[in-house]
Amino acid sequence: MKRTKLYNTLAALLIGGTLLQTACAQNPHAINATVLMEQAQIAKSTVLLNNEQQVIPLQNLDVAKVASVHFSYAYATQFDSILNKYVKVQAINGNPYSNLNVLSDDLKLYNTIIVSLTDAETGNPQFIDFINSNQKLKNVIVVLFGKGKALGPLDGVNSPIVWSEKQTALSASYSAQVVFGGIAATQKLSSNFSNKYAKGTGFTTVKTRLQYTVPEDAGINSNSLTAIDDIAAEAIRERATPGCVVMVAKDGKVIFNKAYGYHTYDKSMPDKITDIFDLASMTKVSATTMEAMKLTGEGKMNLDSTLGYYIAKAKNTNKAKVTIKSLLLHEAGLIPDIATFTKVKPADHMADSSAAFPTRVNDGYYLRKNYWNDVMYPDMFNSPLRTPGKYVYSDLSMLFMKEVEENITQTPINVYVQKQFYTPLGMQTAGYLPLYRFNRDQIIPTEDDRTDRHALLHGDVHDPTAALLGGVAGHAGLFASANDVAILYQMVLNGGTYGGTQYLKPEIVKEFTAKYSDNSRRGLGFDRWDPNVSLGYPSKLASPETYGHTGYTGTCIWVDPKSGLVYIFLSNRVHPKVSDKLSQLKIRGRIQDAVYEAIAKGL
Secondary structure (H helix, E strand, O other): OOHHHHHHHHHHHHOOOOOOOOOOOOOHHHHHHHHHHHHHHHHHOEEEEOOOOOOOOOOOOOOOOEEEEEOOOOOHHHHHHHHOOOOOEEEEEOOOOOOHHHHHHHOOOOOEEEEEEEOOOOOOHHHHHHHHHHHOOOEEEEEEEOOHHHHHHHOOOOOOEEEEOOOOHHHHHHHHHHHHOOOOOOEOOOOOOOOOOOOOOOEOOOOOOOEEOOHHHHOOOHHHHHHHHHHHHHHHHOOOOOEEEEEEEEOOEEEEEEEEEEOOOOOOOEOOOOOEEEOOOHHHHHHHHHHHHHHHHOOOOOOOOEHHHHOHHHOOOOOOOOEHHHHHOOOOOOOOOOOOHHHOOHHHEEOOOOOOOOEEEEOOEEEOOOHHHHHHHHHHHHOOOOOOOOOOOOHHHHHHHHHHHHHHHOOOHHHHHHHHHHHHHOOOOOEOOHHHOOOHHHEOOOOEEOOOOOEEOOOOOOOHHHHHOOOOOOOOOOEEOHHHHHHHHHHHHOOOEEOOEEOOOHHHHHHHHOOOOOOOOOOOOOEEOOOOHHHOOOOOOOOOOOEEEEEOOOEEEEEEOOOOEEEEEEEOOOOOOOOOHHHHOOHHHHHHHHHHHHHHHOO
């Protein structure tokens, strides 16, 4: 295979997050080492121009409506695929448009246009007119692939230009990441190409978001990571889960991202890295604790204040003096949960929705209006308060936290975290109630519940308490893809910063994720490394700095600051029925250890 063709083939595979799994016929490490050499050459010949307004890296993703327009560029698919890891980008083929004014009209709903051009196109005045006319009303970014002489005709363009001399799939991936700050722009023009684009011209940027690359880019031999394949295969073979997605980011670089198995055991639909999973108790840290950190950092919530201070209904109950800190530590003396479907009466639900039965639990099951206020909320307040200060893992803690946070912000938790975190971070799938936004085929099914809900839970939350709350709760209800989870926790690992925006104060992140209590291994909201090393939790090789959380559906997120590591495992081990095999086989921890072992071996 010729060298250029090899690079293009391998770079195309990179779109999935890593090369090593698909290049089976050859030595993955040797191939990736070659790719890194080519990437180094691409870095030297990629220059950012016209960035006086600091449009690149792109900011304000919460309001960005982005279209990627290409004409004859051969690697548009690879380019657009990488763009879509950062924010939703609509790919538009400009070739059918004989009149580019019509194309401009069709772009009226987009505020950011990324135009891919080749050196064969810049000499055509209609492309220059298209760029300049759209720039009057929108952000326009030109990504130019080809010889430097193609810059000359762009002297009249003031839009930012990312110029890459090479036209390969790998350069497509590289340039797309420069646009969003996954890779820093570092170079200046080495020659004079025009009066405007003279030698020494160029703007530099800093890396602000995740980079998508090969393990070797983070000092890891791809061959050492093949153990992950074996452990995932074992999980599926032993029916611990029908499928899973594994994602690893090291030092801000996504080096492994692979889907295994199928949505269900009938093998009708393979798992994909873009699939959306029910995160279960990962909601506690990915939604409720995120909001708690933000409100604490803003001085709007005091960890030493009480439920009685924030919730009027708590004042005359045994929960009045329960502190926020004790809730986050699971040391408030609360029982684990309240009764759920066993308490629902036949008259409390109907098969169809109506004004009297508005709360969707799942297909064919709608709960009566005010069931939460009439039954569940009073049950929480009337529940016994046992030994304060003793660690008892309780879903009630995060149910109460949701109420506290909503009283402070006057905003439902699902709306708050979407607006404050997920959307501005570029997380495209994360959120509650996924069926309102996505096709079921993109969502992984969980349990086939024949006891209470009499349905396959597919896009409706698995947790029964969250289900009776209509899918929005403080302890469960969040759905997301692996890439979105990685973005969120890279932000946390960065000390609250991502994409050039400070979402959380670094001192607050440090306070919440540190070991906080002598009564347990917990942080504030976060689960942590267990000092009882015989448990090997979350894995045998994790450092004492490790924090994160697991989810009942078969998920986990673990962040290890010592190793610069973000590790994500998503599965549906509860399908079709709840099984403990995933834990019995220690699948999540063993895969995490395989990553540590690969790090230790190096290149």
